[in-house]
Amino acid sequence: MPSAYSQIVKPELLLQPVYQPGKPIDDVARELGLDPTGILKLASNENPLGASPRAIAAGKAALDQVALYPDGGCYELKRALSEVHGLDPEQFIVGNGSNEVLEIVAHAFLGAGDEAVMGKGAFIVYKLVTLLLGATPVEVPMVDFRHDLPAMAAAVTERAKVVFLPSPDNPSGTAKTAAEIRSFVESLPDHLLFVLDEAYAEYLEDGPDLRDLLLAGRKVFCTRTFSKIYGLAGLRIGYGYGDAELVGLLNRAREPFNANAVAQAAAIAALQDQDFVQQCRLANLAGRRQLEQGFASLDLEYIPSSANFVSAKVGDGVACFQALQKQGVIVRPLAPYGMPAWVRVSIGLPEENERVLASLNSYLNS
Numbered sequence: 001m002p003s004a005y006s007q008i009v010k011p012e013l014l015l016q017p018v019y020q021p022g023k024p025i026d027d028v029a030r031e032l033g034l035d036p037t038g039i040l041k042l043a044s045n046e047n048p049l050g051a052s053p054r055a056i057a058a059g060k061a062a063l064d065q066v067a068l069y070p071d072g073g074c075y076e077l078k079r080a081l082s083e084v085h086g087l088d089p090e091q092f093i094v095g096n097g098s099n100e101v102l103e104i105v106a107h108a109f110l111g112a113g114d115e116a117v118m119g120k121g122a123f124i125v126y127k128l129v130t131l132l133l134g135a136t137p138v139e140v141p142m143v144d145f146r147h148d149l150p151a152m153a154a155a156v157t158e159r160a161k162v163v164f165l166p167s168p169d170n171p172s173g174t175a176k177t178a179a180e181i182r183s184f185v186e187s188l189p190d191h192l193l194f195v196l197d198e199a200y201a202e203y204l205e206d207g208p209d210l211r212d213l214l215l216a217g218r219k220v221f222c223t224r225t226f227s228k229i230y231g232l233a234g235l236r237i238g239y240g241y242g243d244a245e246l247v248g249l250l251n252r253a254r255e256p257f258n259a260n261a262v263a264q265a266a267a268i269a270a271l272q273d274q275d276f277v278q279q280c281r282l283a284n285l286a287g288r289r290q291l292e293q294g295f296a297s298l299d300l301e302y303i304p305s306s307a308n309f310v311s312a313k314v315g316d317g318v319a320c321f322q323a324l325q326k327q328g329v330i331v332r333p334l335a336p337y338g339m340p341a342w343v344r345v346s347i348g349l350p351e352e353n354e355r356v357l358a359s360l361n362s363y364l365n366s
């Protein structure tokens, strides 16, 4: 930290952990002198099938109008979301990725003296946004890589304003059943907001549906993203839904033009191509089976996943990451999540899964 700023910087910023993203292909190519076209990145849970061609075409067409500011109210996208979810358009807030929506929640509800309850080792953004706003993360240990819902409910104090729960979780890939989530929500006191992060919900066969709870006035808010099954991670667009009063409050903490025009256009077209989504869901199921069976035949412990990635115990996650990187395969070491022995592998196309398994095999037997 340059001392020139130590007098004026907000103290909480110095405590802020640094988010470690999946390593970009170009970085690996530069550092190791590899041809970027031969590098396989399975480190950020991106969609190996890309995006719907209709979404890409809509995004390209929107480029013709980029001199104009986007529709800050996301009128058309909210109408499309409203049809998909059966909720009113004013129950949706759109963000520059769902990451931004989570940060808007923190802006609206968290400050010094407040607490946010979350799983220890859950998706790290909950902790980042909590600390950024000067509030206190209350991290509840997981049991067998699963959120311990009774312990989380017991960790709620008067100061708690938000509870974050991802299902499926990242990086464990574990999911709660709809019944588990509903009874957890019902066990929470009414003074706080329950946030269900549904970034991978489209991969579930039978995901939770909390719409009746939020219509009945429970303080429930769900976030979703176009970065995963919709394959639009590079455009940065996600959303949340809750009751209209909550969404109105969140909108006050939102920048006026936070969702760009290209992303909005692509997202609308992506929502309208549910055949593509279904194709991705089926391909993911097959790829997950392939990876899980591959890990088993390498005698690697893995966490059975409900999402588009699988985490495996490889001994030394960083050493494995580095060795695979030399072979042009990027995976995600999980030390930042308190799992130093593990790596997370995003599910790729069949031949990509084969390649990562072959690389792992040669790493383990070298």
Ligand SMILES: *Cc1c(COP(=O)(O)O)cnc(C)c1O
Pocket (backbone or CB within 6 Å): 045, 096, 097, 098, 099, 100, 123, 166, 169, 170, 197, 199, 224, 225, 226, 227, 228, 233, 236, 237, 238
């Ligand atoms: C990927 C991910 C997100 C979403 O990220 P955005 O790209 O910002 O929409 C949110 N939550 C979890 C658990 C994720 O893994």
